[in-house]
Amino acid sequence: MQTHHQTTIVDSAAQTRYFYPYSRDGRVGYYPVYYIGPRQDTLYLGASKIYGYQYGQKDYDRERKRFTWVDSLSMKIVVDTAFHLTYAELHYIHNKHNHKDVISYVSYHKAFPVYVYNLTDSLIWLGKFSELGSTVRQAKDSQGKWVDIEKPIRYYCGTGAREIVLEPRQCLVAKLLRYKGSYKTACRLRYTNAHRTVYSNTFTDYIDPRQLTDKLELEDLALR
Template sequence: MKIRLQILFFLISSLLYSQPPTPKLIEGIKNKAVFYNSSVKNSWEREPIYIGSIQKEIINKFENNRLLAIENHYENECNKGYIKREKNSFKNTFEGKVDIFVDTSQNIKFSKVVYHEKSSNTFDFFYANPVVLTNNDSQDVQIGYGYYIPLIMQAQNEKGEWTDIERYYTLDCGTCLNMIYFKPNEITITTSVIYDGNYETKLRLRLGENNFSNIFTGKINRSQIE
């Protein structure tokens, strides 16, 4: 009887805490890609691949990906059709209830400009895991600005402390930026670059100060923490 109760408790716990099925990403980028090896804190322009209701399959494309993703999910005060949002009609990333899930079972490709302090910037394709953000709030949540979602990756050091290993991407000019929103129960899919390095540790993503992703294992370089 005791064993049966333990099995029943395990099954109930699995149902309560398991991550809902995530969309399958169909790779549409044909370019060669690499894992990213860095010795410093980089900034990444994490662009949305998709925003909307949950789908079974989503194609990961290179051209016009971000434009299609934010369609009907942004406002820009420079557009003639812009309607100013009333106070308390939405929440920003620091206030909204957003679930973040890094799907390490899938690898996709994405293109990024890599910014170097002492040399010219480079453009390349990298491997990434899909990141699924879910709006669990009762209101719209502002998930990003421009074409970007301000997620930051954190790593656990040898003391068990969480440390940012990335920097926020800053735009040169903030005039007429798009403000990206998603509605309650909608999802936003973006990317989490897969690092390579000499130090295996626990990783997670954070959005704002209070929204954190699931914890997963990855490799980085120690200098990214130190």
């Protein structure tokens, strides 16, 4: 349990000292969602991200007229570095006997909470399955230029996917995985959809300096 100002977060994942290691093959903007609902003074984050399929979810296809375009007036993104959370990454192996994937082990990484606020009386669409979509992390290089150090998450298939939708005046809480690195710099999140962009607040964190120089292979975006 951690409290800052008037917000308390109860994180089900235990504290860790490990950061997320940089890999040239894993540069996707991955922001798992742990809470969607009313703004509350106390937020409970489960051990796993929200369920990524639409079983039991409200049918938003019937309410398309209630959706609004996202911009800085309709949505606010805040990364709060006062909270030190943990992301539990599940690693699976395939069981040949029952043809199911089973958990092999769990690795833990430091994380910050990401709040996304719907400031309107309309619906806002933010992604699929259980991740915040269209969002990447930017960092300032030695010349003070903002550089994308991630590429947007994409999916091979969206069959049965849950829609990440914020109802009017609701909020979303995702986790930002903190990178292992030696370069301390200013960072921010950039959400872009339909040529509209919203930036988060600027925060300071460490990254691997190679993230500023290694080329992003944008043609390889798919997951699942």
